[in-house]
Amino acid sequence: MTWTDERLARAALTAAVEPGSATMARRLCETTPEDLWRRILADSGERWHARARGLDVDRLVERSEQAAMRFLIPGDEEWPTSLDTLARVEKSGMGGVPLGLWVVGPAYLADVSRQSVAIVGCRSASSYGQDVATEMAYHLVQGHTDGTGAQTVISGGAYGVDVAAHRGAMSAYGTTVGVLACGLDILYPRGNVAVLEQIAATGLLVSELPPGRHPTRPGFLARNRLIAALSTGTVVVEAGWRSGAINTASWANALGTAVMAVPGPVTSSRSTGTNKLIRDGEAILVRDADDVRGIVGELAPEPERPAGRSLPTDVLNATELAVHEALPARGSYGLDELAASAGVSITQCSAALTVLEQLGMAACCLDGTWSVTLGGDRT
The missing domain is CATH 3.40.50.450 (Rossmann fold)
Incomplete structure (x- = not known):
């Protein structure tokens, strides 16, 4: 790691400015860290001026090392x-x-x-x-x-x-x-x-x-x-x-x-x-x-299944299964209502419905709502 002028200025700013300051973030969109640090040091009207003036940047670097x-x-x-x-x-x-x-x-x-x-x-x-x-x-x-x-x-x-x-x-x-x-x-x-x-x-x-x-x-x-x-x-x-x-x-x-x-x-x-x-x-x-x-991660490899009857939903992951189970037995739900019922986000619900539709387990109605279905030979 090399202590460039930018790195030194940013390190100094972390010592003078409260963490997570949205004001500082916006100001950095308009200038460089080096210019902003010089401005805070020179202008007594700056809110962080006193803290900046009392900082020994060399000592800060030495202490970190x-x-x-x-x-x-x-x-x-x-x-x-x-x-x-x-x-x-x-x-x-x-x-x-x-x-x-x-x-x-x-x-x-x-x-x-x-x-x-x-x-x-x-x-x-x-x-x-x-x-x-x-x-x-x-x-x-x-x-x-x-x-x-x-x-x-x-x-x-x-x-x-x-x-x-x-x-x-x-x-x-x-x-x-x-x-x-x-x-x-x-x-x-x-x-x-x-x-x-x-x-x-x-x-x-x-x-x-x-x-x-x-x-x-x-x-x-x-x-x-x-x-x-x-x-x-x-x-x-x-x-x-x-x-x-x-x-x-x-x-x-x-x-x-x-x-x-x-x-x-x-x-x-x-x-x-x-x-x-x-x-x-x-x-x-x-x-x-x-x-x-x-x-959030990589699904476990599909385990060897014992002989016996399998279910269509066995191929679904946790999110897809939650959305499938939230589909009403009769009638249909809109995307917002379905996501809330399944306990997932709108984005996750939409992605799960795409999979379910491809598998013949859900159908999109003419009015944009969704209903449950089991298409094909899945019994």
Whole structure:
């Protein structure tokens, strides 16, 4: 990694500007990082001027190198292109492509994020939630029995579901990425330091914040958008009505990546958020790693079937089967109504209907609605 003028300017900006600032992102569309940094240093009227004037950029670089960090910027080979989708989404004043990412660990971020699943949930997770997160992560990083379909597990390093997912991935000797809301030289939360250090030794720790920065509430919210953007799908295991995990799911939905949720007891406050996501059609219900891979990854090879009668629906994946089962026995449904009933997105529903129509299992009516049918000799 070479400390070019652009890399130095972006590193300095991460120390002066709040992470995820949509204002900064818009300004960078109009000028270069180098010019913007010079302007902030020179103009006392700039909102970030005082913080910028107090920054020792040379010391910042020295501190990062002492901690074996590297600083990635857009255009680097290790920069995940999925982060560029953040340019088109803004929520509550946050948005835009990160100024850069501070990373520690042997994994190569662009590679490990290509096939990746985020597992997030509440910090006060129940034993049920922790068990589900651990087992799901364990099997996701392993992949199928033939060695295909392995996923990287991404989470936020927090207590509860996050750390359970990280531990599950590492117990299977898989790759896990921790996206943190603090400088990577002052790991938080302190109770998870041993796990976070193990992630840094075997996988990757990532942060928008430079060395020496402590976490803040806005920093956690900005961190959530990175988790969503780095992953091809997000699984919420346990979450209340208002939580960081639900915020992560909202970013994933805005970015158009798959959102999944594990249902929980209707009597548990820890599952009100996940159950609501499923009920409102904002997440697909999943039970285990196989369900998740069927949505975001490579399907398992078709197993040898025992002799006996097979069903037409045996050839369908989880999403196609959900849409098929949501088709009414009589009458027809419109696309919106069918997607909501199946618990999938409009895009996923439309793709599933195309497959079902080709298989003779669904028919499009003259008014554009859809009905169930079993065409051909399938009994």
